[in-house]
Amino acid sequence: MQLDGKRVLITGASRGIGEALAGKFADAGATVALVARNKDALDNVAGRLGGTAHAADLLDPGQVASLIGRVEEEAGPVDVLVNNAGNAVPAGFTEAPDDVLRMTTELDYLAPAELCRQAIPRMLQRGGGHIVNVSSMAGIAVYPGLVTYSAAKAALSHFTAGLRADLRGLPIGTTLVELGPVPTDLLDKSNDYGPTAKSFQRFYRLHMTADVPKEKVADDIVDAVRKNKRHVRHPKRSAWSAMLVEAPRRMTELALTGVPHR
Numbered sequence: 001m002q003l004d005g006k007r008v009l010i011t012g013a014s015r016g017i018g019e020a021l022a023g024k025f026a027d028a029g030a031t032v033a034l035v036a037r038n039k040d041a042l043d044n045v046a047g048r049l050g051g052t053a054h055a056a057d058l059l060d061p062g063q064v065a066s067l068i069g070r071v072e073e074e075a076g077p078v079d080v081l082v083n084n085a086g087n088a089v090p091a092g093f094t095e096a097p098d099d100v101l102r103m104t105t106e107l108d109y110l111a112p113a114e115l116c117r118q119a120i121p122r123m124l125q126r127g128g129g130h131i132v133n134v135s136s137m138a139g140i141a142v143y144p145g146l147v148t149y150s151a152a153k154a155a156l157s158h159f160t161a162g163l164r165a166d167l168r169g170l171p172i173g174t175t176l177v178e179l180g181p182v183p184t185d186l187l188d189k190s191n192d193y194g195p196t197a198k199s200f201q202r203f204y205r206l207h208m209t210a211d212v213p214k215e216k217v218a219d220d221i222v223d224a225v226r227k228n229k230r231h232v233r234h235p236k237r238s239a240w241s242a243m244l245v246e247a248p249r250r251m252t253e254l255a256l257t258g259v260p261h262r
């Protein structure tokens with residue numbers, strides 16, 4: 001998709017990877033519509049990039065239910081939806097605060113899926129669009145303290161594969177982003193819990209993972225939307241695990257060639 005003049009809605013754009021994405025999409029000529037809870041931070045990023053800010057809490061199903069319609073009313077049609085907002089609360093599964101299971105599943109899986117559900121019919125009515133879902137290598141491997149987060153990201157990754165199959169033949173692209181460590185607040189927080197930090201240290205020591213700067217991730221996501229690539233995976237040395245998980249999906253896709261998805 002040519003990005004010049006297109007509108008890109010990015011969730012979780014007040015900081016971290018989302019803020020970097022906003023900058024890179026704006027550099028590519030797109031107008032950005034930014035969503036997160038922190039209104040001041042969001043206004044700041046939007047002001048700098050000539051975009052629009054739409055403060056919302058994606059943990060509030062009432063706000064999520066009308067979000068795409070609200071952004072389109074406030075800013076205009078959305079051509080690209082980037083579901084980037086996410087959070088991990090590293091802890092033992094049964095020791096975590098009572099609401100962590102619900103909140104993580106809500107933010108990292110249900111809200112992105114619901115936003116796709118709202119955005120796709122609108123995009124189709126206008127002739128096309130693109131969906132980017134930001135998931136994690138934690139949706140493939142399992143790390144101590146991240147069971148709930150891993151399960152939510154696994155759901156998001158598998159959902160994105162299913163969505164892509166459902167959309168086959170329609171003018172809507174999908175990109176699944178599977179990330180290892182990217183230095184941001186989220187990664188800092190993950191290192192606060194001893195068992196999670198130790199498991200990451202082991203992976204670094206075995207050279208099974210490596211930090212990737214958020215700007216590099218954002219560059220590759222913009223490129224993937226331009227070229228309609230189905231995956232962005234970082235670090236490259238972990239991509240093999242994502243490919244293994246993808247294998248049965250591809251085999252099913254092949255076996256079901258010609259069988260209608262809709």
Ligand SMILES: NC(=O)c1ccc[n+]([C@@H]2O[C@H](COP(=O)([O-])OP(=O)(O)OC[C@H]3O[C@@H](n4cnc5c(N)ncnc54)[C@H](OP(=O)(O)O)[C@@H]3O)[C@@H](O)[C@H]2O)c1
Nearest residue numbers: 012014015016017036037038058086136179181182184186
């Ligand atoms: N960093 C990594 O190592 C890493 C690795 C794999 C995958 N990822 C994924 O990459 C994505 C971005 O993560 P990041 O590292 O950039 O995290 P981050 O720096 O913590 O930023 C998270 C963003 O999500 C927003 N957000 C959090 N809760 C929200 C809510 N309830 N409603 C609306 N917005 C909310 C935050 O803004 P407010 O606080 O203003 O709401 C912020 O803009 C996430 O999906 C994450 O799971 C990150």
